[in-house]
Every structure is written in structure tokens, then in C-alpha cells.
Amino acid sequence: MTEPVISAQGLRKEYGDFVAVDGIDFEVHPGESFGLLGPNGAGKSTTMRMIGGTLDRTGGQLRVLGLDPGRQGPEVRAHLGVVPQQDNLDEELRVRENIVMYGRYFGLPRSYLGPKADELLAFAQLEAKAREKVDNLSGGMKRRLTIARGLVNEPRILLLDEPTTGLDPQARHVLWDRLFRLKEAGTTLVVTTHFMDEAEQLCDRLIVVDHGRIMAEGSPRQLIREHSTREVVEVRFGSQRNAQVVADLEGVGTRNEVLPDRILVYTDDGEAALEEISRRGLHPITSLVRRSSLEDVFLRLTGRTLVD
Numbered sequence: 090m091t092e093p094v095i096s097a098q099g100l101r102k103e104y105g106d107f108v109a110v111d112g113i114d115f116e117v118h119p120g121e122s123f124g125l126l127g128p129n130g131a132g133k134s135t136t137m138r139m140i141g142g143t144l145d146r147t148g149g150q151l152r153v154l155g156l157d158p159g160r161q162g163p164e165v166r167a168h169l170g171v172v173p174q175q176d177n178l179d180e181e182l183r184v185r186e187n188i189v190m191y192g193r194y195f196g197l198p199r200s201y202l203g204p205k206a207d208e209l210l211a212f213a214q215l216e217a218k219a220r221e222k223v224d225n226l227s228g229g230m231k232r233r234l235t236i237a238r239g240l241v242n243e244p245r246i247l248l249l250d251e252p253t254t255g256l257d258p259q260a261r262h263v264l265w266d267r268l269f270r271l272k273e274a275g276t277t278l279v280v281t282t283h284f285m286d287e288a289e290q291l292c293d294r295l296i297v298v299d300h301g302r303i304m305a306e307g308s309p310r311q312l313i314r315e316h317s318t319r320e321v322v323e324v325r326f327g328s329q330r331n332a333q334v335v336a337d338l339e340g341v342g343t344r345n346e347v348l349p350d351r352i353l354v355y356t357d358d359g360e361a362a363l364e365e366i367s368r369r370g371l372h373p374i375t376s377l378v379r380r381s382s383l384e385d386v387f388l389r390l391t392g393r394t395l396v397d
């Protein structure tokens with residue numbers, strides 16, 4: 090097996106008395122797309138900042154490309170691309186200049202940066218916007234520019250903190266496509282997200298985190314297989330009746346979850362479960378059968394939904 094590009098053992102971060110990251114272990118291998126999936130406040134950004142060497146850990150071991158980001162921050166950052174949660178583009182500069190100036194911080198020569206900026210603008214589908222003010226870009230374009238900027242030093246690892254939060258569905262798909270291309274080209278991606286669809290789209294392997302701890306680890310498919318059933322039936326009886334009806338649904342699937350607006354019936358055969366529900370004389374206002382997702386895994390592991 091190849092050496093991991095990131096390895097954490099017992100990684101810990103305390104803010105005063107508060108434990109934000111509570112002794113987590115994980116490894117990221119070259120070329121993989123690795124995810125940290127968890128709700129707001131789970132400790133994902135804190136972990137990313139420790140990897141990027143901008144926040145000191147308070148305990149445990151952390152190695153990034155064989156280096157200690159706590160003590161060798163600049164050396165580590167030379168090989169990393171960072172896409173923070175909030176776009177921090179320079180609004181004073183035009184689109185292309187944002188990439189060039191960022192490259193200057195790395196001490197990269199202008200002869201390299203000119204052609205590199207054009208290559209990255211093409212990659213980010215922003216050639217036509219090269220001379221625009223950053224302010225005139227849409228949210229999706231700003232994210233793509235932040236990613237392009239993060240690639241200026243040809244990083245071995247790209248850290249993406251909540252890459253598509255706040256974007257509309259179409260912009261999210263364009264972004265996922267760009268990230269998929271990077272991964273195909275061999276860049277290791279580390280992605281934090283609280284969107285299960287994003288984790289399923291992007292990640293080969295992920296850790297599910299909650300309250301600074303790892304709840305589970307594996308590929309999306311493995312996690313679903315281990316912690317959920319093949320299918321889920323979602324039935325709605327109206328907010329008043331959901332709680333009454335749940336007892337009548339006992340045994341239809343292997344497990345039920347009652348959410349405020351619906352009941353989830355976990356089963357390997359959704360159509361058969363629906364037939365059983367109507368055989369029992371229960372008539373939901375709406376029903377649908379779907380495949381299990383990482384949202385179901387999270388609900389199973391924590392008793393809560395990912396996005397409140």
C-alpha cells in the first residue's frame with residue numbers, strides 16, 4: 090500500500106474547555122477523494138485548518154506529506170491548495186489578476202504565472218471573465234475562481250471546505266464536474282460537507298463526524314450497506330397522525346424513524362413494504378420509495394438529520 094499523504098492519530102483541538110475535535114484517526118491516500126461529512130459545528134473546518142497549518146492542534150499526531158503542519162506550515166502549504174468556506178477573493182483585483190497575485194505570494198515567477206493563469210481560467214470556464222471585476226461574478230463563478238486560484242501552485246492536495254454551500258443546483262453540478270476532472274488528473278481532494286449528495290458524488294471514502302468524533306468510516310456504498318437497508322419508504326400521514334400510525338407500521342420494515350413531517354420505513358423491498366402498509370388499512374397522504382442515502386446513515390448513527 091502507498092504511503093498516506095495525510096495521517097492523523099488522536100488528533101485533537103480544544104478551545105478553552107470546549108473540545109472541537111476529540112481525538113480522531115484517519116488516513117488519506119494519494120489520488121483519493123476523501124470526505125469529512127457532518128453537521129454544522131462537527132469540527133470539520135477545525136480539522137481542515139489543522140491540516141493546512143493555519144491552526145495548531147492541542148493533541149495527537151498529524152502528518153501531511155510527511156511533514157508536521159504545526160511546525161512546518163510554509164513547507165506544507167507549498168504543496169496544498171486551499172478553498173476556504175468563505176470566498177476570500179481580492180475584490181480590488183480583476184478575475185485573472187486574482188490568480189496571478191495569489192501565485193506571487195508563493196514566490197512563483199511571472200513567466201510561469203501568465204500561462205498558468207490562462208490555463209486555470211480555461212479549466213474554471215472563466216476565460217470570458219478574465220478582465221471582469223470579481224464583484225460581477227455569480228456565486229458559482231466565484232467558487233470556481235477560488236478553486237482556480239488554489240491550484241496556482243500545482244498542489245498535490247486540494248482542501249475544499251464546504252465547496253458548494255450557497256450555490257444553486259446547476260452551479261453545484263458544474264463545480265462537481267470540475268472537481269471530478271481534478272481527481273481524474275491525480276489531485277488528492279479533501280472535502281468537508283454537510284450535504285450527503287455532495288459526499289456521494291465526490292468522495293471515494295469518507296468519515297462521518299459529529300461532535301468532534303468519528304462515527305463511521307468507509308465508501309458511501311459501504312456505509313450505506315453497513316448502516317442502512319437497501320431502500321426506504323417515506324410516508325406522510327399529516328403531522329397529527331404520524332405519531333399514532335407509527336405503532337401500526339411495526340414490523341413492515343426492519344426499522345422506522347419518525348421525523349416531524351414523515352415516517353421513514355427501512356426495508357430491502359420498498360414496493361413490498363408499501364403493499365403491506367395498504368394491506369394494514371393505512372393510507373398515507375403521500376408515499377415514495379427511494380434508495381438509502383448517507384442521510385439515512387447519519388440518522389441511524391446519531392438520531393439526527395444532517396441539515397436541520
Ligand SMILES: Nc1ncnc2c1ncn2[C@@H]1O[C@H](COP(=O)(O)OP(=O)(O)OP(=O)(O)O)[C@@H](O)[C@H]1O
Nearest residue numbers: 104107109127128129130131132133134135136251
Ligand atoms: N475560535 C474558536 N473558539 C471557540 N470555539 C470555536 C472556535 N472555532 C470553532 N469553534 C467551535 O468548534 C466547533 C467546531 O467548529 P467547526 O467550524 O470546526 O465546525 P464545522 O463542522 O466546520 O461546522 P461549520 O460547517 O459550521 O463550519 C463549533 O462548535 C464551533 O462553535
